[in-house]
Amino acid sequence: MVRLARESRRPNVLLITCDQWRGDCLSAAGHPVVRTPNADALAAEGVLFKRHYGGAAPCSPARACLYTGLYQMNNRVCRNGTPLDARHGNIALHARGLGYDPTLFGYTDVSLDPRTLSPGDPRLRSYEGILPGFTVRQPLPEHQKPWLSWLKARRVDTTAGSPHIHRPVDECDGNRNGAVSNAAPVYSKDETPAAFIAGEFIRWLGEQEDGAPWFAHLSFISPHPPFSAPAPYNTMYDPADGPAFRRKDSWRAEAESHAYLAYDFDGQTRGKFLPGAAGKVHDWTEDDFRRIRAIYYGMISEVDAQLGRIWQALKAAGAWHDTIIVLTSDHAEMMGDHYMLGKGGFFDGSYHIPLIIRDPRHGKSGGAKVDRFTEAVDIVPTLLDLLDGDPPPHLDGCSLKPFLEARQPAAWRDAAHWEFDFRSIANGRAEDHFGITSRQCNLAVIRTDKFKYVHFGGGLPPLLFDLETDPGELDNIASDPSYLSVRLEFAERLLAWRSEHLDQSLALAELTSNGVVGHFSNGMRE
Secondary structure (H helix, E strand, C coil): CCCECCCCCCCEEEEEEECCCCCCCCHHHCCCCCCCHHHHHHHHHCEEEEEEECCCCCHHHHHHHHHHCCCHHHHCCCCCCCECCCCCCCHHHHHHHCCCCCEEEECCCCECCHHHCCCCCHHHHCCCCCCCCCEEEEECCCCCHHHHHHHHHCCCCCCCCCCHHHCCHHHHCCCCCCCCCCCCCCCCCCCCHHHHHHHHHHHHHCCCCCCCCCEEEEEECCCCCCCCCCCCHHHCCCCCCCCCCCCCCCHHHHHHCCHHHHHHHHHCEHHHCCCCCCCEHHHCCHHHHHHHHHHHHHHHHHHHHHHHHHHHHHHHCCCHHHEEEEEECCCCCCCCHHHCCCCCCCCHHHCECCEEEECCCCHHHCCEEEEEEEEHHHHHHHHHHHCCECCCCCCCCCCCHHHHCCCCCCCCCCCEEEEEECCCCCCCHHHHHHCCCHHHCEEEEEECCCEEEEEECCCCCCEEEECCCCCCCCCCCCCCHHHHHHHHHHHHHHHHHHHHCCCCCCCCEEEECCEEEEECCCCCEC
């Protein structure tokens, strides 16, 4: 819970996540191809954080960092399905403590703490639980049944179910021939999951007539796979356009560069990204990857169009000038770099994500672009700071409010950090492959302007990249004697970072003869 700093009417809050959106895929960020006019319009009135990074991957670990303000080393959500310890606070509970009724449209992918539930509770059979504290107005889990029933009411054929409803119509007619198709699915641009969620939020927005401030979280699935887009977005981008992929001459050369990459390549199957596709991702051709990327770009423009609908609805409701908007993602997408799709591992492509924050009370900063390193764990303390709450001091993130006020903070990090845990508790695949324990299946990254260091558990060798000469992360120099001092420096920096951020939820309090001195993790203070 968060103590109120002062009594006053607070602004509305709209927290929007667009799943698996790369941080470079914004026209406001300078992308040469992708067009995102509505995200750009938000950035023109707010602040674009150009070097923003997710804290973990895949979805559940990434969202645990975003929702709790804690690094993975502290929230301990390691994989999709790892329960979130019920003792941790989160943005919904904090907002509720400030008098909001935080309302969810979409999903949060939070596995609930089994110690708080009966053994037979059906919520223990899915990683797609709801973050405690949210009122759910419109859920949209992986099976997408609410959206499918909405489509059925609109006379769309939904017999294929999810995910196969996202397959191009020509594939459903048996014309696959093993090729990547950009043909449209059975639903239209006004019938996408993003359009459905946007519509439900707009309908709810029209019900907010009592003048009380509201807090809404829109969690869009796009541009997460399956990679499929309706017209006109399926052909909006030419596959020939776009930057060159960052990768070696072959996927085998990538696999030979580190044992983890060889393991990761083996688990990348095409069906995870295009339903019904067979084979390995790395065997797709350059043209295939470009066709997939063009579809991905189209999916970004499609969800951007839905953002435009939301901006219009806020303005029509008279709420635009009373609403803080945060637009971000949970993690990013490799999208052909290093012959990969999806997220995970250590490459920048999986973790560099968008962040735009607009607070109408801080108009002086409108249109600003921040080049400092920011992280997903910064969102919770930022929102609490903007809402005049007291961010709990044990949080790992820092408030971005100074940037929104066009000020430079007195001190700021000079590196981004993230973690990735590749344990596989249910089947032991990673543990068996590497011959290590679940507790050793992890890596941690520290990334500065010049260098990037990746430290693995379980005795796997580290990685070091000189980003000034090798921005594509192609040449591991960890074993180069001339970089030994750099490797040692960054290993020490990573250790210092982890030491500083060890769980502080009770370590910042002390029992004395006069009672408790310091801070509790629930935000209370003596």
